[in-house]
Amino acid sequence: MDAIPSQPTTASTAEPLARVRNLSLTLPSASGPVNILRGIDLDIAQGEAVGLLGPSGSGKTSLLMLLAGLERATGGSIELDGQTITAMDEDALARMRRSRIGIVFQAFHLIPTMTALENVAVPLELAGRRDAASRATEALSAVGLSHRLTHLPSRLSGGEQQRVAIARAFAPEPRLLLADEPTGNLDLATGESVMDLLFSLRARLGTTLLLITHDPALAARCDRQIRLADGRIA
Numbered sequence: 090m091d092a093i094p095s096q097p098t099t100a101s102t103a104e105p106l107a108r109v110r111n112l113s114l115t116l117p118s119a120s121g122p123v124n125i126l127r128g129i130d131l132d133i134a135q136g137e138a139v140g141l142l143g144p145s146g147s148g149k150t151s152l153l154m155l156l157a158g159l160e161r162a163t164g165g166s167i168e169l170d171g172q173t174i175t176a177m178d179e180d181a182l183a184r185m186r187r188s189r190i191g192i193v194f195q196a197f198h199l200i201p202t203m204t205a206l207e208n209v210a211v212p213l214e215l216a217g218r219r220d221a222a223s224r225a226t227e228a229l230s231a232v233g234l235s236h237r238l239t240h241l242p243s244r245l246s247g248g249e250q251q252r253v254a255i256a257r258a259f260a261p262e263p264r265l266l267l268a269d270e271p272t273g274n275l276d277l278a279t280g281e282s283v284m285d286l287l288f289s290l291r292a293r294l295g296t297t298l299l300l301i302t303h304d305p306a307l308a309a310r311c312d313r314q315i316r317l318a319d320g321r322i323a
Contacts, residue, residue, distance in 0.1 A: 140308030
């Protein structure tokens with residue numbers, strides 16, 4: 090008897106914002122090919138918050154990088170907002186990221202020679218936004234940094250730098266926000282404050298969220314939790 094195919098992990102029967110089918114990623118190594126992701130099927134509904142858990146090396150960050158178009162899949166497909174991003178060239182992927190995807194990493198990735206305002210405004214300018222400066226100012230005000238607009242990253246605390254990174258991610262009003270251990274470089278109290286801010290902004294804007302975390306309590310704040318193990322959804 091043929092095996093019954095597994096159904097994609099999903100929270101809703103409505104048309105998903107992100108649709109992942111049979112996604113795989115295999116990378117070369119000195120000892121031979123390494124299977125990072127092994128046939129991932131996943132739907133994420135518009136406005137949903139999904140917590141992604143799993144041990145180190147399970148493929149969490151690789152999945153995020155594929156969803157962001159920063160890594161190429163070996164097989165399978167990803168659709169975002171009805172567009173197949175696994176078939177896009179690099180220019181189309183860059184346009185997609187600028188307009189529809191926000192990313193917050195554990196490292197802040199701020200440009201050290203630019204002020205907080207410039208770090209948020211420049212990506213908007215590259216996307217062709219004529220209101221880049223005013224939009225960046227609004228985004229920084231929303232994260233409580235209206236008094237830090239002209240400060241360089243070196244003059245900001247770790248929590249403030251991550252707030253700038255969050256403002257940068259939310260400024261284009263993305264359809265999908267990808268967050269990879271965004272509090273990993275922060276102390277407990279600062280991390281909790283930053284996550285309160287991220288969830289508040291996400292709820293206010295109706296942004297779809299995929300959050301990678303090792304913290305079950307943090308994942309529990311999401312609408313749904315998914316666990317990866319050995320490159321598969323467990």
